[in-house]
Amino acid sequence: MGNLRLFRLCLLLGSVFMLFLIILYWDEVGNAGLHLRSSPPAPPPPHHVLAAVGGPPPPVTPRSPAVSTSTQLTMWTSEDKGYAFVWDTDAFDHEVMADPDPPETRPTKDSAARLRQRPVLKPPGGPRESTAPPPPQESELAPTQARPSRPPTTTTTTTTTTTTSTPVAYRNQTSKPTPAQSRVDIYVKPSSRPALPAPPTPPFFSLLQRQAKRRRHLQEACAADSGLDFPGKLRSFDQIPSQALDHLIVDDRHGVIYCYVPKVACTNWKRVMIVLGQKLVAAAGGIIINNGGGGGGGGDPDDPNAAPTPYRRPQDVPSDLSHNGTLHLTFNKFWRRYGKASRSLMHAKLRKYTKFLFVRDPFVRLMSAFRNKLAQPNEDFYRQFGARMLRRYANVTQPPSTAREAFKAGLRPSFADFVHYLLDPETEKEEAFNEHWRQVYRLCHPCQIGYDFVGKLETLDEDARHLLHILDVDRQIQFPPGYRNRTAASWERDWFANVPLEDIRRLYKLYEPDFRLFGYPMPDTLLHE
Structure with missing residues (x-):
């Protein structure tokens, strides 16, 4: 009888202990979720790292309250002479959904997959080159997010450069963080980074x-x-x-x-x-x-x-x-x-x-067609159209039989003759317009x-x-x-x-x-x- 009571007591204590662990676990999960949604600040880098990369990063610009700060999505965007990773997922959704296609003009299923399921634009022009560009100025450097678990490799320079240009602004940010909550971005000079091809202009979106x-x-x-x-x-x-x-x-x-x-x-x-x-x-x-x-x-x-x-x-x-x-x-x-x-x-x-x-x-297409087919000695178009225009609209009763002879004699249809030919009701009664x-x-x-x-x-x-x-x-x-x-x-x-x-x-x-x-x-x- 005593062993049974002892077993029940141990079972009760074990259940209480497991319940306590579950409460602690869910509390930690909640904190982690809050951490992911609120994007707390990363620990600031050491002073020698900031000194090695040319000083502290530029200040961020205020963000409008329309878009939240979600996990960032890499997009190629032209930013002066450098590159900036400026798109986040909420901004991506907002950008695409702001101008939806009407149902009648949406592409087909397969083409729509090619149009919209590739949000990250590949740099055009083949694979990236392996040659590194010369080190840019401070105002040309692109920000990269600091990763506390794997700090970026920095390059120590012997000279210190003081930048006075306008700092690069972050786009698609919704609220201005306090100094204690702002992210710290480290600028790394790409001395060993391979050259990136220029992104297309205008941007992909x-x-x-x-x-x-x-x-x-x-x-x-x-x-x-x-x-x-x-x-x-x-x-x-x-x-x-x-x-x-x-x-x-x-x-x-x-x-x-x-x-x-x-x-x-x-x-x-x-x-x-x-x-x-x-x-x-x-x-x-x-x-x-x-x-x-x-x-x-x-x-x-x-x-x-x-x-x-x-x-x-x-x-x-x-x-x-x-x-x-x-x-x-x-x-x-x-x-x-x-x-x-x-x-x-x-x-x-x-x-x-x-x-x-x-x-x-x-x-402009009509002008180009006239230049290419009638303003030059094109034998086929002269016999089929040019000679007819000369007879009907230029008062040439017997135009030469070839374009070479007509152009040598100074006889060629004018652009006004070409317009008359297009407007003549008899033209399409004889045959449809040329392509x-x-x-x-x-x-x-x-x-x-x-x-x-x-x-x-x-x-x-x-x-x-x-x-x-x-x-x-x-x-x-x-x-x-x-x-x-x-x-x-x-x-x-x-x-x-x-x-x-x-x-x-x-x-x-x-x-x-x-x-x-x-x-x-x-x-x-x-x-x-």
Whole structure:
């Protein structure tokens, strides 16, 4: 009987002791959670560490009370000449959620994953270089968070530099901490740190917001109550004839659909599509068209014994071959390849693939088309269009039969003649506009196809890098450099100087859908002179 009582007493004492330990454990867990949420200050570094790195860190700027101080998320951000780790998770959520996509303009599931599930931007341009830059000044150093458990390595300098420049400010901070609660950031001179490539400009989140704004603007302009009306606006995709889908290039290897618009860097983008699809192979003695999309690799085209090698750099693809129709699989070819299943396959690819196009100011695009096709002795365009313009609008009854003879005799269509040709009702009764001056809404059908990426020639370099990053090919492919003699919008006044004002207004009405769909302003300087 005594042993039973002793056992019960021990059991009771053990239970009380375990309860006491549980209370202490949860108290510690609560304190730890409070510690994580309130971010208490890290212990200040020793004085000799501060002296070794050039003095105490710059003061932090006050934070607005809208964003909390959560675990920081590393983002590349241009900060003068250095780098700053300035993004935190709450700021990231606030930045993305501040400009959400409308349901109608959200990308497809797969493309959305590429657009939004990669918040940390990889530094473009390949792997980081291993050479270290010269030591910057104090104002150029980027702050790094102090880690008490593993103090950073410091470099002792023999000279002491006194900085008088404005200290680097921390962004996305919500409250001004007291001196006892403020974090201590240690500035380490990167004498042994490898050089980092320059981040893209504008920052990555600005590029995402730019695309969200362009897609939203396009969706609003395509709405039935937008006040914009043009032929075919409200028809469905299945109502578009297959012949009108010949500008939609499909790359099944990477899940990409590109609608090319002539005179909007389409030659270089076609080169990119050829490289992505590996449709052009360099071999000994010539070039092979690889319709299978595969190809050998690693060989030397100059070596007769080398294996065929697909082109790896878009700029190496000959420009004339980039326009070869056999190199591109377009939607209008689906009927011959897939028969009755072609429309179902089109819908499936439109839902799954990343769809993009590049546009340009409509008037500047017309000027560029005229410069390239009619203001120069282009035999094909002269016989098909130039001679007709001379007969109808320049009072030349018998124009020369070749462009070379006409230009030698000083006979060439003017830009005013070209505008008259576009406005003539008989023009499209004979045949549809040539693709170089056909409206973008007739080439790419933006109200029937929900494009995931809308690039513009005015921001070509930034948009090209951003798109290649989204497609996850930015480390393998670089967009070719653009032309230096590109037609500029500042030339409009000179080019339209001899065009009657009434014709300019009629021309704007003809291309008004392109202006409004893609957010280009009305050329008031031309329309109200």
